[in-house]
Amino acid sequence: MKAGKSILYVIRQISFCLIWAWVGFSSTFSFAQDEVHCEEVWLNLKAEDIGSIELPSMICGREVYLSISRLFDFLKIKNLYDNELGELHGYIYNSKDKYLISEQELKIEYQDSIYNLRPDAIKSSGNGLFLKADYFEDIFGLENEFIFSRLSINLKASAELPIVRVAKREQLRKNLQQLKQEFIADTVIKRDHSFFKFGNGAWAVQNIENSESQDFRRFDLALRGEFLGGDLVADLSYNNRNHLDSRAQFYKWRYVNNSGKLFKQVSAGKVNPGSISTLFDPLIGVQITNRSSFSRKEFGTYLLSDITQPDWMVELYLNEQLIDYKRADNAGRYTFNVPLLYGNNKIEIRLYGPWGEEEIINKNINIPYKLLSKGKFEYSLTGGYLEKRNKSFYSQLKMDYGLSRQLSIGGGLEYLSTLNKNRFMPFVHSSVNLRSRFFLNGEYIYGLGFRGNFNYTSPSSLRLDFNYSRYNKDQDALRFRYREEIQARLALPVKTKFFKGTSRLSYLQYDYPNYTLKRSQLTFSGIAFGRNFNLNTQAFFTDFADPIATSDLSSIIKFSDKLFAIPRLGFSYSTMSLNYLRSEFKMNLFEKANINFTYDYDFNYEQHNVQLGFRYNLDFARFGGVANYNKYNTSFSQYISGGFEPGQNDKFIQFSEDKLPGRGSLSFLAFLDLNANGKKDASEPVVPELQVKSHSGGVRKKSSDGQYSFTQLTPHMPHYFELNSSYFPNISWRLKDKSLSIEVTPNTTTVVEVPIEVVGEIGGFIYRDEKTVKIPVSGIKLNIYDENNELVGQCLSQSDGYFHFLGLSSGAFSLKMDPDQSKRIGMTMTPVLFDIQNDIDGDIVDGFELFVTSN
Known part of the structure; x- marks a missing residue:
């Protein structure tokens, strides 16, 4: 039946032209008739700064009538219809701006005025009330222009319509979400925790040969995965001089739950305590904290209040993005609650007067990361022993609290058993934000000393940092x-x-x-x-x-895109002579290889140094070498490194470039979900035309088969992605979800399957059977039900009676007239049953000829 669509399309266009020719002919001789013939049509309505829709309308001669309820629905204007009284009522711009349109009394009440209408001002049909276009402009200020030749109407409002306010608010919410990195996705994909799972690994081999010293060889191996629901990392290092030195090895298990209340992270193994004391050996122990695993973003809110001229429009920008706007009151006052982010907040206030006046006020607020938002409490507790010093026990408790928006306080206790004078070290610290541009941080450690920091940022971006530390003469915790x-x-x-x-x-x-x-x-x-x-x-x-x-x-x-040089020159004021001269040349031979040449001359020692190196990147490894020569020695070094991870497509393991430790990767696999099970089967083809955009950073790559992958993503936090189907070669291919929020697993490449639905379509004509003549009927609402009698789609017949719907999955369906409309206009239609069997190109079921009859 797919071939029938083109035939029906031609028939539809011919009949549409005949109808309009008849309408134009009848309107030309309308003076000889008692009543002008009216035809229900769909007009393309274009609203300035809003968009466009297909609007049910009536054309009576050269006059156009617009569906009141459909137009008001599009403009987000509240409208309620009373069937008994034949009245439509609601409000336009706000709840006090009420209106009432009465068909029976032929009047419109709006803004304390009553407008009496001519008998031909309002018309009704099964699609509701239609009002002559002139009245929308004269009464409601909705300027419009009907272009008969294009069957379109342009609309412009004299004041800000509700839909404009809704659109602006929606854009403000998007801007704020963009700043805070908070998004609402169609689907949220949480991380799966496993008892044991291998993630990825990295390896590196280095060899250095020197004419004047012992050769050096080193081998590194990193293994990363998941164990008991936490991240497991083991880094092994061996060289021919120190062999397997335990202090050069690293291992740590970390469990993260950023939504936890008592704790968010638990680590075991070699941990970093952020100690006050100088520790020369790694610390093996346990660490518990309620701090999030990723950096804080939102700090709190800042109340901004000021005075301008009465009734001026005020716009608030944060980091060059509009996040709020309002009109100043009768006294010129305005107030905003400004959301503040950690780091620099560039606040800009733009003021607009009624006669084109414009003023701009700038303000910068810097929120250091050491400052906590009001009421926030953070702690970390660490305990363990220093490697190779089994009798050296270490522990630390650190706490911080946001006392106010400008002040954070904290303190704790550190203990190191090997110290004599500073074995117990209680400490207190505080961070103060003064007048948004001044920041002061200080810490006092009992028995050790104190240290402080002050910084200032001016409106002209001048930045001053000052640090001062003083330590007791007899302390033994700091080894300097x-x-x-x-x-x-x-x-x-x-x-x-x-x-x-x-x-x-x-x-x-x-x-x-x-x-x-x-x-x-x-x-x-x-x-x-x-x-x-x-x-x-x-x-x-x-x-x-x-x-x-x-x-x-x-x-x-820069000589070209592939060749550039870096010259360097050193000069000594003590001897008033040159110290050294260096020239470095780098050339990209092609996409994956480059060479570099460096020449140095030291004037003090009269020594030349020449170095030549190269690097080549393969899909599974990176290797290179460096040759160095001077009058004292000659050396050659070679290295090769790469990564590996569990294989895909029946591969046990696959080699790849080294992944950044602790980060996660995502690979998006789009496919045609022909059996609608949401999972890729072997026979279902890949869709390389899917476009993927990340709002959370990462390194994006596109493979030869068109699939997107993102690496170096921060784990344990949601990442927001937008999916775009604009480049799909078939209109029957549909995305179920256009945005995804994915929690990234560290040290693992997670394959995200994106099912693409294949949908079918139906089409046909609706007529009113008048003996031997089939008269097309417009405005008939058809409901489509699945085999469980669930509503899955709706469509309306157009002016030539044609109806069409695209978006049906495979299965059995029924087509019925909308029961509410059937009751309202007193017409019925016999239901129709049909099946959709989608293949790779979907399915088309058309050729329907449906008839409505009066009750």
């Missing part, structure tokens, strides 16, 4: 000799006629018992005269030697 440390950094953007970039000035000072060491550094990096430049000048000062001052200048010279 200086008692006082001062660090200061100043960064400022620079923009002149010849240079655009950043400048950084830093100062570092260490106070030792017998002397002081100072270092200052000034750096300019940016673009000058069309080239990238980096100038770094530093000076060293001590109490027992002359000052040393040097400068380093480097640039990047």
Whole structure:
């Protein structure tokens, strides 16, 4: 029956033209008739800044009538119809802006006014009430223009319609979700926990041969997977000098549940405590914390209130995205609750007056990650022993609490059994945010000393950081000799006629018992005269030697897309001579291979150094080598590394590039779900035309067969993906879900199967049987039911009686007239049974000729 569709389409178009020719002819001679003939049609209505729809309408001669309820539904205008009174009522812009349209009394009540209508102003049919287009403009301010030749009507509102407000609010919600990385997906895929599952691994081999020393060989093997529902990582390292040194090995098991209340992470093995003491050996133990495994994003809200001119429109932008808007009150006041994110928050207020006035107010609020939102409590508890020092026990308890939006406090206790003077170290710390641009952080450790940090960010992006630490003379927890440390950094953007970039000035000072060491550094990096430049000048000062001052200048010279050079020059102010000269050349031979050549000359030691290297990336490994020569020695090094993971498509294991440790990967497999079971069967073909977009970062790759994969994804958190079917070659292929939220499993490539539905369509004509003449009937609503009598689709007949519906899965269906419409207009239709059997191109069942009869 598929071939019949083209024939029916031609018949439909011919009949449509004949009907319109008849309508135009009858309208031309309408003056000789008692009543103008009216024809129900579908017009393409285009609303400015909103969109377009096919709108049920009536054309009577050259006059056009629009369906009131359908138009108001499209514009999100509330409308309720009273069958007994024949009245339609609701409100336009707000609940006080009420209206009433009466067919029986031929009147419209709106905004405390009554408009009496002419007898031909309202018409009715089985599709409800139709109002002449002129009245929509004269009464409700809905300007419209009917274009007869195109059968379309353009509409423009004089004020902001509800649908515009709804669309703006929806866009604001999307903008806010984008900033917070919070999305609502069609389907949520949670992580599956396993008792044991191998995830992936990595390996690396390195060999260094040196003419003046012992050769060095190293082998590394990393194994990652899942055990008892947690992440398991084991990194093994061997070399020919230290062999299997236990301190060079790493192993850790970590269980993560970011929705947990008492704890969110439990780790066992070699853990990182973030200790105050200096630990020279790895810590083997257990760590429990209620901190989330991923970085905090949302901090809280900030109440922003100000005064402008009365009735001005105020828009709120956060990090250049519109997130809210409102109109100032009669006194000019406006208030926003601004959601704040960790990091820098660029807030912009745009004010618009009624006569085109415009003002912009900028504000920056920086939220450091050390600051907790109000009422939030975090803790971590760690305990264990230092490797190779079995009698050295270590433990730490650390707690933090958000006292207010500007103040966080915390403290804890650290214990290390091998210390004599600082075995127990209680500590307290606090973080304060002052006037949104100043941040102060301080910590005091009993028996050890104190340290603090202050930073400031100006509206012009100037940033100042200052750190100060002072330690007790007799402490034995920190294994360095200086008692006082001062660090200061100043960064400022620079923009002149010849240079655009950043400048950084830093100062570092260490106070030792017998002397002081100072270092200052000034750096300019940016673009000058069309080239990238980096100038770094530093000076060293001590109490027992002359000052040393040097400068380093480097640039990047691009000869082509595949060849560039990095020249470097060092200069000494002490000797007023060159220190060194270096030139590095890099060339991409083709997509997967490159070589580099470096030449150095040290003027102080009169020494040349030449280095030649290459690298080649295969699909399963990366290998390369480096040759180095100078007057003291010659060395050659070779390396090869790669990764492996469980194989797909009946492969036991497959080799691949090394995956980033601790991250997860997703591979999307789109296929035609011919049997509608939601799983890919061997006979179901792959659909390479599916487009996948990530809103959570990661590295996107597309394979030769068109499948998308994303690597280096942060695990244990939902990642939002949008699926796009615009490039599908067949309109019968449908996506069930257009967005997915997927919780990523670490150290594993998860295959996400995306079933593509294949749907069928039906089509035909509806007539009213008037003896020997078949008269097309428009506006008949048809309901489609499956074999369980569940409603699965609806369609309306058009002006030529044609109906069509696309979107049916395989199965048995029935086609019936809508019972509410049947009762309202007093007409019935005999139900029709049909079957859909979809193949790869779907199925088409058409040729229906249905008849409605009066009761």
